[in-house]
Each structure stands twice: as structure tokens, then as C-alpha cells.
Amino acid sequence: MSEPRIVEVRQKILKRNDMLAADLRARFRDAGVFVVSLVSSPGSGKTALLEKTLACLQPQLRVAALVGDLATDNDANRLALSGAPARQITTGAVCHLDAEMVDNALQGWELTGLDALFIENVGNLVCPSSYDLGEGLRAVLMSVTEGEDKPLKYPTIFNSADAAVITKIDLAAAVEFDAAAAVRNIRAMRPGLPILEVSAKTGDGMDEWLAFLRSRASEAAVGAGPARGR
């Protein structure tokens, strides 16, 4: 369970990742691009939310997306339909993105030509929490179909996030979702964490989500937000 050697090797990798992520964060800041990462279980609706988000933010904002999966480039193809540049990162057996994968995927993209970059992580509520990607905002999604207890059972990922997004709220009644319990569980892990509720399908809550993103992007642009590092 706790092999001293793997812990030591892992710590070195995390330290190296942190350094690469700090470089990325500086590049994003210098280029004036606001970077949002999305983490969640598989099937929580990251891609659906991102499709809608990219469509709504354009053409006012110049946006792009990177999307991680173990296999297939299905999601990048879906996101590219929005007209925004989208690239797939296939991780093979690796259960999360890391800063080096992001750095490699950005090759050839002129960051100054972007206002916002979205990074969709591999569907996983555990592994992505430890890997800083240089993002300015990390949003953890949980769908109403997953149950209200996820923040209690996967505390680390909620602790690494800057916002929680409850997705698929159009299904809340069908699955007897207890929104008050979900909010209580999120708050138990992270008092004060902003919580948004959306349905990418019906559009409910999208205005609040987009306003939240625009507000955070503006704060970052004027340097009003605190410097950030995990």
C-alpha cells in the first residue's frame, strides 16, 4: 500500500510537474490567456458542457480546447464542431493529464491569439487532483446521476478545485437528486467553494456559468486575482 520507493519516485515526478506547470502558468499570464480545466468522473458531461461553453463564448472571445482521454479522439472532434481549435491528448494507460502533455499539445499554437483555453482532463475523480496544469481555474464537475456523496468520497479532487459544477440538472427529478445534500457535502469539504448548477442539454444555468467564467477571466486579466499555485 505504501511502498517507500514509489512514494519517493512519485514525489520527484510531482515536483517536476509543479515546475513545468509554473512555467506554463507564467506563459499563459504573459500571453493574456485565461485557462480553465475541467475534472470529473467519466460521463459527468465535461465535453457536453464544453461544447456549449465554446459555442456561447465565441465570437466575443477567442477560445480553444485541449481534451484528454486514454484512447480515441472523439471528444476533440466533437469540440471542433464549435469552430474553436481543439486538440486531443491521448494518454494511453495514464489516468490524468500532466503539465508536459499540455505543453506538448500546445506546440505551434500562438497563445497570444487566444483569450481562453479550456483543458478537459481524463475522466477520473482521483488521479488528476495531484497534477497542476498551469490552469487559472479548475472546475470539478459532478452530475446529478452520480449521487450526492461524491465530495465526501473523493475529497482530494474537491480540495484541489476552484469551483464545483453540478451537471445534468435536467435529470435531477428523475434520479431524485437531493441538491441540498450535495451542496452540504461540497461545503463540508470546501467551505466557500463557488457552486454552479447547469444543464448543457436544456441550457439551464448556462448564463450563470458563463458569467462566472467571464468574471474570473476579467479578474485574472487585471491581476486582481491572487497568484495561484498548487
Place this chain on the structure above:
Amino acid sequence: MSEPRIVEVRQKILKRNDMLAADLRARFRDAGVFVVSLVSSPGSGKTALLEKTLACLQPQLRVAALVGDLATDNDANRLALSGAPARQITTGAVCHLDAEMVDNALQGWELTGLDALFIENVGNLVCPSSYDLGEGLRAVLMSVTEGEDKPLKYPTIFNSADAAVITKIDLAAAVEFDAAAAVRNIRAMRPGLPILEVSAKTGDGMDEWLAFLRSRASEAAVGAGPARGR
């Protein structure tokens, strides 16, 4: 992305896990206990299916459950309501169970007093695939709410499984689930993999699931099933 040292350390850990799992498998066989593990995304309904399964199999079969989570013992408490012995394994930051955790959790349990043992893994579609737990049957669950593409995007876990269970079929219409596409995607990864469809909520498909388990348990008991090792 591919650090030679972590690959080497990981291979040693996996090899050690395989040896422990082989010991467990021999103990399970000698004790005549059929062991089923469940893997899936967080929130796919592993615990709900297991609650119903434990309730239905008793008292004809003597059953017990181990359940893994990063934090909380909520699931063991839920499962214990069935009257079956249930123990929680809390993994901390570890994204999967391993054979040593299972071995430790079995301390003090008389295996010969059991007919079947269920092991619910941490909710994760990536990490658990590499860790043999000595089980006789590994079932991968995917809920209709997660989308039909999961087998393509998480091939390794489908390749490590002995059966696929499509869960929450009561919600299929609400989420416009394309069952034919899901089955096609599973078959593309694993031709011939048994596929079951259940709703723990309505009970639909439970008879087939229970019959499948009983049939596999009987095969294992008479040694009709092939010796198994990952």
C-alpha cells in the same frame, strides 16, 4: 509521460500484486468461495447493485462484501443493512484496491463460512484494471447516464473484465441511451463479453444478473471454469 524509473518500480509492484493475488485466488478456491469484483466510474451504481444482489442471494447463499473508497465508510454501512458482513477499505489517495488491501481486510473472516464474496473497487475506470484481486469474476459497470462511448475511451478496464453490466436502465429513455451503440462499442473492445442490463432501482434485469452469477459460481465450484489469472 514515460519515466523509466516509475515504470520499473510500477512493474515490480504489479508483479508483487500478481503473486499476492494468486495466493488469494488459491485460498478462495480452497475455501469454496466465489469472488466477484465490481469496477466502474464513481456513481455508476456499484453499491446499489450490490445492495440488491446481497439481499437477493441470501439466505440461500452465505455472502459478504468488501468495499473500497478513498474516504468514508458510507458504502460498508449501506451494504451491512442487507445483513451480510461488510467491511470498508479506505485507500486514502490510492485510486484502486490491491491484493494486499483485500488480504488485510479479510483478517479474522472464516472464508469457509462463505459461498460468495463481493469486492467493490474504488470508483475509477483506469487504475483498477491493472490490479488482480484474486477474484473469479470481474464485472465492469457502466450506467446509461455516462454515455455509450465509455468502452472505446477506457479500453483497458473493459479488456480486464469478465462481464459488462449496463446499469440504471430505468433512466435509458430520459438520457436517450442508445443501447445498440453501447453493445456495439463493448463488442468492438471485447467480442463475446457477456453483457447484462439491470436497474437496481426497478429490479429490471436482476433475475438475469443473479442467474449469471449463480451459473458462474457453479462452474467455478465444479472446476468447470478455466483457471484464471491476469
